[in-house]
Amino acid sequence: MKPESATDPYSKQVRRLFANPVHAGPLPDEYNGGVVAEATESENGARIVLSAVVNGDTIHLLRYQIFGCPHLIAAAEAFCDDAEGRPLDALIDMNISTLMEGLAIPVEKTGRLFVLEDAAKALHISVSESRSTED
């Protein structure tokens, strides 16, 4: 049996994304905060705030602020990078299993990763609500 300690808990992708979190932080000031949604996971206290600028039906900018483990940070970075430039429904089409598989995130972290899905769905609702208010 391969000893657990001999394996790196982080894949190369997770290490790369954790070290280069280009989508981390708030939106640039000129967007005045954009549309914001957040989600919290009670067990480990993981928390994500997603901020978006949406042009028409397209996600123009997507940023995250986060309190969580390296796997969650890497997943948020990968998600934001992928979602930018895509239709708004990318927020509700997110598949946590696919994301975890792509980043080789251990299944034990699944609970924590759901906070990202919750935040994305909440952001989709916030965008819809802000539009109906504008209407």
Place this chain on the structure above:
Amino acid sequence: MNLNTNQAMVYLDYAATTPVDPAVTDAMSACLGAAGTFGNPASIHSAGRQAGLVVEAARDQLAGLLNCQARELIFTSGATESVNLAVIGTARFRAGRGKHLITMPTEHKAATGAFAALEREGFDVSYLMPDERGLLPLDDLKHAIRDDTQLVSVMHVNNETGVIQDIASIGELCRREDILFHVDAAQSVGKLALDLSTLPVDLLSLTAHKMYGPKGVGALYLSDRPGCHIEPLIHGGGQEGGLRSGTLAVHQIVGLGAAADLARSRHVEDLAHLRRLRERLWAGIRRIAGILPNAYLEDSFAGVLNVSVEEIDGESLLLALEPVCVGTGSACNSKSGEPSYVLRALGRSDAHAQSAIRFSFGRDTTAEEIDFTVCRYTDAVKHLRAISPAGRKTA
């Protein structure tokens, strides 16, 4: 923060394990190979007798470090086995007199695991909470002692926080009450002065790899004063006075002896070096907002500094600190994310315990490495706070 760096590894996890000293390696090498002292000490031919001699020389070296009799030392595979042998061996031997045992919830899992096994056998274990300094309150111990109490077991230096228990006072109380006293000294042997000719300690567990010796070897001190007896856990060829069967690992034992000899001559100098390193590190990071040491520095071993910072995820901090290798104690398991049970027992919140980092230093640690670590830790905290929702601007 640039998380990418070409800096070489900085090892600050000496409480987890230490590198083997070259002098120890040389002594061990002399026991390997056809020209070495490779015999089985149980054999009566010359190769066996030769091996037996180096084993006894190592026992003398270790006895010299602890100021005890060589015959009071039993070689084992390490501290976990020694602790198990001490705790379970004592409890089973004295089970006819009583089944009550006392320890603390802040002990290493080697001890808490052994006590949990004894509870499943029907023993009654009292887990005494530490005070706010991490120390065992003597009054609580006095009140916990019963007529059927047989053993008190505490660690000398806590592996996570570095807190030093007052083993002299605890031992005196145990002697007065005719209760055996076991000390898990895995973190203190070779680092702090331990004189077993004067300390009221009946059993003491140690390992080689925390004091620049090899992994896989340790010892149990079992006082030869009347009443100190244990039941063996491993049965077989009757080595070590029948208390620990199994062919003696000659090269490992020789390594333990050599490490003990080195520690005996160096521990005062080593301790002064560790003090300087810890002061340097603490001076460098103490001004970070929300930072809190998890032990009073004056109560703890100078080779350890355990700190938490508010609003920081410990696992992310650990990764952001690379290439600095530090410990989290039993803090943030990368899979379970469970915070340290030791820090929780000290009253720390889960969030606080989860951000705990244990820096531990050694003989080879340099001031330059500490300075690099100060910068890395400060930058890592700053970076994780910058991306945290706690500091976010509201629209």
